[in-house]
Amino acid sequence: MSEAQDVLFRTLADPTRRALFERLCREGERTVGALTERAGVSQPVVSKHLGLLKQAGLVRDRHQGRHTYYSAQLGALAPLVDWTSEMAGFWQSRFDDLEDLLKRMDQ
């Protein structure tokens, strides 16, 4: 029930938002205008999504003149990686328990 995980999942659940984050990962730093092209939605919508991504810590922004440059903060994905590892860990430990059980039954 970690808050960080919740924010990440909720933020990345939206396809438009995830696509924006993906583009920033692929292409590096980009302006709002550049991201709006081929985003399939209007500029205000892109700005709002970028705002949410920023709140989630997934991107950071840098102002230069009229432009705002956004870039991906990959480290923010850590809680997500941790969560999957944790789930896999539970799985594995239960599997070990099963192995233990079978081993003991075998004797």
Place this chain on the structure above:
Amino acid sequence: MSEAQDVLFRTLADPTRRALFERLCREGERTVGALTERAGVSQPVVSKHLGLLKQAGLVRDRHQGRHTYYSAQLGALAPLVDWTSEMAGFWQSRFDDLEDLLKRMDQ
């Protein structure tokens, strides 16, 4: 824009649903009744969430008499792991590009 990733993120975005999946990972196979205890929501709601988790491939169900046992399908998390790896990969390759650039500038 993989469909599998989209389903996973959307399904795991809900806290109640994620908590159910977590319990199944931690505790192994459980009935709907057992999951409803401490879920904080009503039994029909639990059933609906389990249905969605099943659609997403994250759990599987097994019927025995009046009971329905659900269990986590950890392999279903693969697309999520792949996605994070891919993002990290883009990040890394851009970093490599930068290294390349710096190296060439150095000469």
Place this chain on the structure above:
DNA sequence: TCGATCCATAGCCAATCAGGTATGGATACG
């Protein structure tokens, strides 16, 4: 200085969805 461009905010609307209650089918038990 004036017009144009870039971006963020505000306000609105439609769609989605998580929650509840009601209910019924299926199975177990006395």
Place this chain on the structure above:
DNA sequence: CGTATCCATACCTGATTGGCTATGGATCGA
């Protein structure tokens, strides 16, 4: 059998939210 338990489905409702347009502040270029 008849009753109780387990679970899923149907239906409704309020809240959330992703999209739009309108607008305004800020900066650049002429």
